[in-house]
Every structure is written in C-alpha cells, then in structure tokens.
Amino acid sequence: MSMTIPWIVMVLYFILVMGFGSMFGRYTKSTADFFFGGRRFAWWLIAMSILATGVGSHSFVKYSAKAFQHGFSSTMTYMNDWFFMPFFMFGWLPLIYYSRVSSVPEYFQRRFNYKARFLATVALFFYMIGYISIGFLTIGKALQPMLPDLLSIFGLQISLIGDTGLMNIIIFVAVITGIYITYGGQTAVIFTDLLQGFILIFAGLLVLFLGFSYLGGFANFWHHLPEHFKLPLAHFNQPGGFNFVGIFWQDGIAGSIGFLFMNQGLIMRFLATRSVEDGKKAAAFNVLVILPISAIVVSGAGWIGHAIYQGQGILPGIPAGIIPPTLDVDEIFTITARIVATPIVFGFIMAAVTAALMSTVDTLINATAAIFINDIWLPAERVLIRRSKGSRLQKDDRYYLKVARWASIVITTVGVLGVLAFKNFATLYEAHGFFHSTLTPPLIVAIFLGIFWRRFTDQAVIWTFLGGATLMIVGATWPEIFITPFAQGSAMSGGKYIYISAMYNIVVCVGVGVIVSLFTKPKTDEELEGLTIWTVERARWRFKGGKPNDRPGEKVKLKYKIDDSGEFARFAKEDMEKMALDEGDLVYLCDSRAWLGGLKSVHSKAGKPHNEPGVVYITPEMEESALFTKKTRVVAEKEL
Amino acid sequence: MFDTAMTELTFGRVWAPLIYLYGVGGIFFLVGMVISTRSKSLNTKTRNGKKWFKLLLFGYGWYLFIHTSLTLAALYLK
Numbered sequence: 157m158s159m160t161i162p163w164i165v166m167v168l169y170f171i172l173v174m175g176f177g178s179m180f181g182r183y184t185k186s187t188a189d190f191f192f193g194g195r196r197f198a199w200w201l202i203a204m205s206i207l208a209t210g211v212g213s214h215s216f217v218k219y220s221a222k223a224f225q226h227g228f229s230s231t232m233t234y235m236n237d238w239f240f241m242p243f244f245m246f247g248w249l250p251l252i253y254y255s256r257v258s259s260v261p262e263y264f265q266r267r268f269n270y271k272a273r274f275l276a277t278v279a280l281f282f283y284m285i286g287y288i289s290i291g292f293l294t295i296g297k298a299l300q301p302m303l304p305d306l307l308s309i310f311g312l313q314i315s316l317i318g319d320t321g322l323m324n325i326i327i328f329v330a331v332i333t334g335i336y337i338t339y340g341g342q343t344a345v346i347f348t349d350l351l352q353g354f355i356l357i358f359a360g361l362l363v364l365f366l367g368f369s370y371l372g373g374f375a376n377f378w379h380h381l382p383e384h385f386k387l388p389l390a391h392f393n394q395p396g397g398f399n400f401v402g403i404f405w406q407d408g409i410a411g412s413i414g415f416l417f418m419n420q421g422l423i424m425r426f427l428a429t430r431s432v433e434d435g436k437k438a439a440a441f442n443v444l445v446i447l448p449i450s451a452i453v454v455s456g457a458g459w460i461g462h463a464i465y466q467g468q469g470i471l472p473g474i475p476a477g478i479i480p481p482t483l484d485v486d487e488i489f490t491i492t493a494r495i496v497a498t499p500i501v502f503g504f505i506m507a508a509v510t511a512a513l514m515s516t517v518d519t520l521i522n523a524t525a526a527i528f529i530n531d532i533w534l535p536a537e538r539v540l541i542r543r544s545k546g547s548r549l550q551k552d553d554r555y556y557l558k559v560a561r562w563a564s565i566v567i568t569t570v571g572v573l574g575v576l577a578f579k580n581f582a583t584l585y586e587a588h589g590f591f592h593s594t595l596t597p598p599l600i601v602a603i604f605l606g607i608f609w610r611r612f613t614d615q616a617v618i619w620t621f622l623g624g625a626t627l628m629i630v631g632a633t634w635p636e637i638f639i640t641p642f643a644q645g646s647a648m649s650g651g652k653y654i655y656i657s658a659m660y661n662i663v664v665c666v667g668v669g670v671i672v673s674l675f676t677k678p679k680t681d682e683e684l685e686g687l688t689i690w691t692v693e694r695a696r697w698r699f700k701g702g703k704p705n706d707r708p709g710e711k712v713k714l715k716y717k718i719d720d721s722g723e724f725a726r727f728a729k730e731d732m733e734k735m736a737l738d739e740g741d742l743v744y745l746c747d748s749r750a751w752l753g754g755l756k757s758v759h760s761k762a763g764k765p766h767n768e769p770g771v772v773y774i775t776p777e778m779e780e781s782a783l784f785t786k787k788t789r790v791v792a793e794k795e796l
Numbered sequence: 797m798f799d800t801a802m803t804e805l806t807f808g809r810v811w812a813p814l815i816y817l818y819g820v821g822g823i824f825f826l827v828g829m830v831i832s833t834r835s836k837s838l839n840t841k842t843r844n845g846k847k848w849f850k851l852l853l854f855g856y857g858w859y860l861f862i863h864t865s866l867t868l869a870a871l872y873l874k
Contacts, residue, residue: 235863241852245852383871388867389867391809401813
C-alpha cells in the first residue's frame with residue numbers, strides 16, 4: 157500500500173484537531189482556567205474526555221501487542237478498576253474538590269508538612285515525566301512503520317529508521333503537541349479529547365469489524381483462535397512476561413490506585429467538573445461503561461492480527477506470510493490496520509490513534525505544568541517574597557499563565573529526552589509495567605494511608621518514601637531473596653520480576669508506614685479536619701463557608717440581568733423556594749443549552765432575594781466569566 | 797512470540813485467576829465500602845447515598861458477570 161493517501165488523511169485530521177483545540181484557547185483567561193477549565197463541566201463531557209486520556213495512555217499499540225501474543229486477557233488492565241471506586245468516589249474525590257487542593261503535593265503539605273510535599277513533588281515529577289516519555293515513545297513506534305527510511309525537506313535529509321529515526325519522529329510530534337496545549341490549556345484539552353473520545357471508539361471498532369470482514373466473518377475469527385486465547389484472564393503465574401497475578405498487583409492494585417489517586421492529569425479532569433456529584437457520575441460511567449468498551453477497542457487489532465496469522469495460507473484471500481513470524485509485536489496494530497483497511501480508512505485510523513496518544517501526552521504536560529507552578533514556582537516565590545521583606549511583590553495571574561506556558565514547553569522537551577530511558581525494553585507493555593511497579597508504590601501508599609488512616613503520622617510519611625524506596629532498591633538488587641516469597645510462583649523475565657515486584661514494593665512501603673506511625677505521635681482530629689475521609693464533612697463546610705444545604709431542590713430556567721452593585725447572584729424568592737436555596741448557598745448557573753456541557757457557566761453564592769420571578773441578577777464579572785450573551789437563557793441549580 | 801504456557805484448560809488455569817481477582821480484589825472493595833460508610837462520606841441514610849451504595853455493589857457484580865460470561869464463552873461457545 158502506498159503511504160501517500162494515509163499521510164494526506166493524517167495531516168488533514170491533525171489540522172482539524174489542532175484547530176478545534178485552539179478554538180477553545182479563548183476560554184482560558186486565568187491559571188484556574190488553564191489547569192482546571194474553571195470547574196464548570198458536566199459529568200458526561202468529562203467522562204468522554206477521560207476516554208481519550210485513558211485509551212491514549214494505555215494505547216492501542218501496547219495492548220494490541222499483548223492481544224496478539226496472549227489473547228483476550230489483554231483486557232485485564234481495563235477491567236480491574238472498580239475495586240477502588242469506593243475509595244476514590246467517597247474518599248479522594250470529595251477531599252481534593254472540597255479542600256480546593258490543586259495538586260497531590262499540595263495535599264501532602266496540608267495533611268503532613270512541607271518535607272512530605274517536597275518528596276511527593278519529586279516522586280510525582282518522575283512519574284509524570286516518565287509517563288510523558290512513554291507516550292512519546294508509543295507515538296514514535298506507531299508512526300515509524302508508516303514512514304519512509306529517509307525524508308527530504310528543502311534538501312535536508314532526515315533519517316526515519318532505527319533509533320535516530322525514532323527520535324526524529326518523536327521530536328516532530330512533540331512540536332505539534334506543544335502548540336495547542338501551550339495556547340489552549342485545560343479547556344482546549346478537554347474539548348479536543350471529547351472529539352477524539354468519540355472518534356477513537358469508532359476507529360477501534362472499525363478495525364475490529366473490518367477484520368471480521370477480512371477473515372470472512374465472525375465465525376472464522378472465533379474458530380482461528382485457540383481456546384486458552386479466548387479466556388479473559390491470563391494464566392495465573394506463567395509466563396514471566398505476562399501473567400495474571402503479577403498484572404493484578406502491578407496494574408489492578410498499584411496501577412489503579414496510581415491512575416485514580418496520583419495521575420495529576422486525571423485529577424485535574426475531575427476537578428474541572430461542576431460539582432463532586434458530577435465527578436462521581438463521570439468516574440462511575442467511565443469505569444462501568446467506557447473502560448469495557450475501551451478494552452475491546454484497544455485490543456481488537458491484536459486479536460484480528462492473531463486470527464489472520466493463524467489463518468494465513470488457509471483461509472481464502474489471505475496469502476501466507478502476510479504477517480511474518482519475525483515481526484516486532486509493538487507494530488502489530490499498524491500492520492493489522494494496514495491489512496484490513498483501504499488507504500483512506502487506514503490514514504483515518506492511524507490519525508485517530510496518534511492524535512489520541514497526543515491527547516494523553518497533552519494532558520500529562522498540562523498536569524506537570526500545574527505541579528511545577530503550584531509546587532515549585534509558587535512556594536519558591538513565597539520564600540523569596542518573605543525574604544525580600546516587601547521589596548518583591550506577588551505577581552498577577554497573567555504572569556503565572558505565561559510561566560505555565562513556558563513550563564509546558566520545557567516539560568515537553570524533558571519528556572522527549574526521557575524516551576532514551578525506555579526505548580530499550582522488549583515491548584512498550586513491559587516498559588510501562590516496570591515503570592508502574594517501581595515508581596508508584598511509595599507515593600500511592602503515602603496517599604492512601606494519608607486519606608484513610610488518621611493514625612498515619614508526619615514522620616511515617618517521610619519514612620514511607622525514604623525507607624520504602626531503600627527496601628525497594630534492596631528487593632530489586634536481590635530479587636531471589638526478597639521478592640520470590642511474594643511471587644506466588646510467577647517467573648522472572650529478563651532477570652527481574654517485572655510485575656509482581658509491585659506487591660513486594662507495596663508491602664514494604666505499607667510496613668514502614670505502619671510501623672513508624674505506631675511509634676510516633678499522630679495529629680489531633682482538629683489538625684486533620686477536612687483532610688481525611690473521616691472528616692470529609694468538615695471539608696464540605698469549609699468549601700461552602702458554612703453549613704451545607706442538602707435539601708432537595710429543582711433546577712430553574714431563568715433570564716439574566718446585570719446588577720452592577722452586588723457581588724452575588726440574586727434570585728426571586730419564588731425561584732429560591734423551587735431550588736430549596738437559601739441566602740449564602742452556593743449556586744451554579746449555566747447556559748440552558750445542555751449540549752454545551754457547562755462550557756458557558758459560572759459558580760456564585762446566592763445573594764439577597766428580589767421580587768422578579770424568572771430573573772436572576774448577576775454581576776458583569778460573572779457574565780464575562782460565564783461567557784453569557786444577552787440572548788442566553790440560564791439554568792440555575794443549588795450546589796451546596 | 798505467543799503464550800505457550802499451560803494451554804490445557806484445567807480448573808486452575810480457567811477459574812483460579814477469576815477467584816483470586818474477585819476474592820483479593822473483593823477484600824479491597826469491601827474495605828473501601830466499610831470505610832466510606834463508617835466515615836459517613838457515603839451516607840446510606842439519604843436517598844442519594846442509597847443510590848450510590850447500590851451502584852457500587854452493582855459495579856462489582858457487573859464486572860464479575862462480564863468475566864464469568866467471557867470465561868464460559870471461551871469454554872463452551874464453539
């Protein structure tokens with residue numbers, strides 16, 4: 157197949173997506189908008205935008221490779237997140253939302269102290285940069301089989317083969333990636349992801365159905381797969397490179413907690429929802445509906461590839477050797493898509509997949525920039541301001557927005573350089589698995605114990621990081637002695653336990669944290685108010701600035717008028733009764749067009765009532781922030 | 797290149813991972829439910845709380861159903 161048509165389709169697709177993303181750059185007016193999209197979006201919009209982040213990060217390339225090698229058990233990673241949903245929906249989500257925490261390290265400062273914040277920042281930075289690098293590597297590996305060996309631009313010869321070629325492709329992609337994240341911010345990412353979420357599902361299912369058609373129907377597909385290949389869970393502990401028990405601990409436990417609790421990109425998505433209730437709905441919908449679909453979508457090309465491999469030379473129309481036994485399994489997605497699709501469709505599929513990967517990377521870059529601003533730049537600046545004794549002043553928000561954009565560019569560059577650390581693993585899956593099981597345990601244990609165990613002390617969190625990391629290094633150095641007792645029969649791969657080491661790492665980190673806590677003095681309940689699940693109600697009180705109003709009320713549709721004199725939204729008494737709203741309650745106003753998903757909306761407190769039913773008075777600032785126009789009809793509802 | 801380990805469909809090969817997943821995973825899930833309800837973050841006395849409580853249990857059953865159905869399909873759908 158000539159690659160000209162696919163590349164034309166891909167370039168058009170990228171222009172469309174970048175144009176779509178940059179359209180939303182105008183909604184970014186502050187750092188809050190840049191990082192959190194103004195905490196305004198409806199659950200369905202966030203759920204769909206999470207799809208592109210989740211699917212992108214867990215990538216078509218990586219899972220198709222495992223699907224090709226091991227069958228339906230490639231879906232395991234997507235199907236084991238529900239166990240932690242009670243912890244997330246009723247612990248972490250309300251805590252970070254109500255305590256207005258901007259990042260994981262900020263939570264550590266409030267829950268423990270600045271030393272814990274520093275260690276959490278370091279750990280999280282490594283985690284996020286590593287994630288970005290793996291994202292770039294995946295994009296490079298997906299595109300490389302489609303490219304010629306040499307590219308000539310204005311007489312300049314650029315190599316696109318081998319390691320040098322891979323890095324050249326990644327640098328090119330990084331430049332494109334940086335454009336709309338730098339100028340668009342979180343709102344651009346959310347809307348671009350929303351568009352891509354739908355397209356990704358379509359593209360993944362398209363490969364699957366085109367594959368069924370290529371094989372001569374579903375029956376041929378099913379019959380050319382061995383029985384053990386169709387089982388949804390892998391063999392309990394064999395082989396070392398892919399087994400159930402190792403992946404359960406590496407992904408089901410460490411990965412699920414890591415993804416839900418410390419992935420700053422995901423946290424920022426949930427903080428962009430208009431309320432905690434909408435955040436919970438987005439999380440539930442994502443795990444119950446979107447993840448099972450995603451599991452099929454990302455693996456389909458690998459399953460089809462396996463059936464073609466088994467049926468080549470046997471089934472009519474499938475020539476022998478169409479999938480060679482010597483292939484690099486990380487290329488199976490591209491190879492299968494190229495076999496089953498026409499050039500235009502192939503171009504579209506590859507564009508959708510690479511753009512989704514770019515979405516993941518964008519989200520992570522945006523999130524890492526948030527950590528940089530909130531946990532490095534601002535604390536450092538506060539110290540300098542304190543030391544200057546008044547000669548240095550806090551800058552305005554526009555200044556921080558500029559810093560955030562520069563930070564995004566620097567992080568993108570570091571992410572590209574980080575690719576060098578991962579490109580030598582046998583497959584992307586192994587690289588990601590090893591990365592997760594090695595880097596996440598100290599941080600997830602510290603977050604988890606911090607949220608759910610009041611007794612967990614400041615000293616214990618420091619020891620969890622330092623002592624836990626030391627014991628992890630000891631385990632990695634002598635795995636036969638330390639990790640084998642936890643291995644449950646699973647074998648090593650390449651001289652190390654790739655997945656099950658996560659269990660050992662979690663156990664030693666929990667052990668250190670618990671033992672040190674039992675010998676040190678815990679904080680009082682007053683000091684922990686609003687910082688653990690046991691005091692989440694206090695966080696709600698603080699968020700509102702008073703007693704939450706939980707009386708059930710209705711939504712009301714209103715016209716709005718401008719009130720220059722007030723500072724809050726003011727409703728008619730009649731409308732307030734319908735909404736079960738009292739003066740001082742938090743209220744959410746949004747454009748009545750539900751399909752906008754809250755893009756045009758604003759939060760406020762309810763001010764003194766008036767006597768004009770069907771009308772809400774808002775300030776000019778609210779009108780500007782919500783992007784309302786004179787024709788806008790507003791739907792108002794009580795938040796707390 | 798392919799998974800050649802223990803292709804024989806013994807009870808241990810087919811059902812042990814499923815039991816481990818919903819047994820050990822179920823312990824984590826149960827602890828999460830207990831902590832959420834005891835802390836009153838999930839207040840089962842309110843209508844909204846009851847709705848979420850039921851949804852959480854449904855989610856556990858939903859995934860158990862998916863995995864069991866796929867396992868049975870692998871064994872018996874010819």
